[in-house]
Amino acid sequence: MRINLPSVLTPLAGGHHTLDATGDTVGQAIDDIARRFPALSPRLRDSHGAPYPFVTIYLNDEDIRFLGGFETPVRPSDELSVVPAVAGG
Amino acid sequence: MTATAPRAAVTLTPHPLRCAACDQPHDAAPTHVCPSCLGPLEPRYDPRRFLPDRAEISARPRSLWRYREWLPFTGRPARCLTAGWTPLVDAPRLASALGVARCVVKHDAGSFPSLSFKDRVVATALNAAHAFGLPVVGCASTGNLANALAAAAAREGLDAWIFIPHDLEPAKVAATTVFGPRLVRVRGTYDDVNRLCAQVADRFGWGIVNVNLRPYYGEGSKTMAFEIAEQLGWRLPDTVVAPMAGGSLVTKLAKGFGEFLDAGLVHGVPPRLFGAQAAGCAPIVRLVHRGDDTLVPERPATIAKSLAIGNPADGRYAARAIRSSGGWAAAVDDPAIVEGIRLLAETCGIFGETAAGVTVAAARQLAKDGHLTPDDEVVLCITGHGLKTVDVVAGDVRIPDPIAPRLSEVSALVSANGA
Numbered sequence: 001m002r003i004n005l006p007s008v009l010t011p012l013a014g015g016h017h018t019l020d021a022t023g024d025t026v027g028q029a030i031d032d033i034a035r036r037f038p039a040l041s042p043r044l045r046d047s048h049g050a051p052y053p054f055v056t057i058y059l060n061d062e063d064i065r066f067l068g069g070f071e072t073p074v075r076p077s078d079e080l081s082v083v084p085a086v087a088g089g
Numbered sequence: 090m091t092a093t094a095p096r097a098a099v100t101l102t103p104h105p106l107r108c109a110a111c112d113q114p115h116d117a118a119p120t121h122v123c124p125s126c127l128g129p130l131e132p133r134y135d136p137r138r139f140l141p142d143r144a145e146i147s148a149r150p151r152s153l154w155r156y157r158e159w160l161p162f163t164g165r166p167a168r169c170l171t172a173g174w175t176p177l178v179d180a181p182r183l184a185s186a187l188g189v190a191r192c193v194v195k196h197d198a199g200s201f202p203s204l205s206f207k208d209r210v211v212a213t214a215l216n217a218a219h220a221f222g223l224p225v226v227g228c229a230s231t232g233n234l235a236n237a238l239a240a241a242a243a244r245e246g247l248d249a250w251i252f253i254p255h256d257l258e259p260a261k262v263a264a265t266t267v268f269g270p271r272l273v274r275v276r277g278t279y280d281d282v283n284r285l286c287a288q289v290a291d292r293f294g295w296g297i298v299n300v301n302l303r304p305y306y307g308e309g310s311k312t313m314a315f316e317i318a319e320q321l322g323w324r325l326p327d328t329v330v331a332p333m334a335g336g337s338l339v340t341k342l343a344k345g346f347g348e349f350l351d352a353g354l355v356h357g358v359p360p361r362l363f364g365a366q367a368a369g370c371a372p373i374v375r376l377v378h379r380g381d382d383t384l385v386p387e388r389p390a391t392i393a394k395s396l397a398i399g400n401p402a403d404g405r406y407a408a409r410a411i412r413s414s415g416g417w418a419a420a421v422d423d424p425a426i427v428e429g430i431r432l433l434a435e436t437c438g439i440f441g442e443t444a445a446g447v448t449v450a451a452a453r454q455l456a457k458d459g460h461l462t463p464d465d466e467v468v469l470c471i472t473g474h475g476l477k478t479v480d481v482v483a484g485d486v487r488i489p490d491p492i493a494p495r496l497s498e499v500s501a502l503v504s505a506n507g508a
């Protein structure tokens with residue numbers, strides 16, 4: 001599956017705006033890119049393994065908090081987007 | 090791709106930034122997220138800068154720029170010079186209805202040019218866009234910001250891309266399109282629109298006022314606090330009740346009152362802050378009530394569309410500001426919102442939009458529950474005009490049958506009314 005990153009995170013991902021990832025859940029896909037780009041890891045999960053509070057992760061167009069969070073099942077055709085949480089209002 | 094324009098005529102310098110979460114400093118830039126921790130960026134002010142006294146401020150033109158030393162620029166503002174300085178209206182009949190000592194209304198429903206407090210934040214954001222040389226601006230909006238940005242962009246001759254949820258009130262859509270922006274209706278909620286605009290700002294480099302210009306945009310809201318203090322005769326009220334959508338206004342009210350205290354322009358205790366939301370979208374109220382620090386997003390279901398943000402960016406900061414002030418928060422259902430609009434209209438002669446109904450109804454609930462006391466002076470922040478959401482009261486008011494143009498028919502009406 002494809003994971004889209006915001007520009008602010010691309011320096012931590014080898015300059016890539018998009019990464020391919022594998023896994024059966026959102027959490028597994030996130031862990032896959034975190035293994036390959038360790039500097040990304042603390043910006044995706046906090047020290048307790050929960051979603052990092054300053055990003056929101058979307059599965060296709062849906063906030064994963066309205067789904068099953070990191071346990072949400074994914075398919076290879078799905079797309080994850082990581083978006084900075086601080087916006088709007 | 091970043092769109093930029095020549096900056097030769099710019100005499101305005103935006104302040105540098107710092108991260109509100111990790112305190113790391115950053116240069117002035119059209120960006121809103123800390124590259125280190127992704128926390129929110131906010132402007133840095135030089136604590137040694139010149140600050141005017143009461144007399145000097147009072148002698149300045151009546152706009153929000155009379156407080157320019159507390160706004161995030163050095164130099165002369167170039168745009169939106171007339172925004173701000175809305176009336177503070179004494180409301181004795183509403184005070185009686187609420188059971189408080191005094192009630193005053195901060196009447197941003199009368200704001201120039203677009204009849205909502207969003208004229209304040211657009212004023213600071215468009216000056217940042219000017220200073221950064223950004224010819225294209227935009228926003229994600231629940232309606233009022235769309236109106237404000239479209240109006241200001243038309244006046245300044247800017248290309249404006251305005252993104253809104255598809256189901257906004259027709260009046261708010263019309264009051265945007267009349268100014269001729271590029272309006273984009275998005276199938277989804279405000280939170281969907283907001284996420285899209287975060288990606289648009291990242292991709293196109295436009296000045297999205299509440300995304301990458303957010304550090305400068307948000308500071309405009311402080312001027313509501315400054316005006317309240319000055320219009321009360323350079324003093325602070327006991328309490329302030331404000332509507333909450335993204336949570337920024339409450340946070341910036343706290344900051345504004347604090348800055349005037351620090352400057353010695355007012356004295357005493359900061360006001361207790363009270364936040365108001367619709368029960369159908371109340372993630373910040375519920376966060377205040379729970380007392381923890383984890384915002385739980387919601388799917389909005391309320392007539393108060395201007396407050397329908399289920400994932401408020403400043404929710405945690407708003408909850409902290411409310412709690413640390415000694416205040417509280419209240420959520421009210423849709424029928425109570427309509428009653429609130431009518432109570433404000435019938436006691437103050439002020440027609441507010443649904444967010445105003447939320448604020449008035451929440452104040453009534455807070456008074457009933459003892460959070461606002463009979464000794465309190467209460468300021469209500471009325472942030473948008475009722476003509477923007479007239480449909481919600483249209484079915485609730487009785488429209489009389491027509492009469493023939495005969496004096497006898499008026500006499501009959503007078504008799505029937507016992508006059």
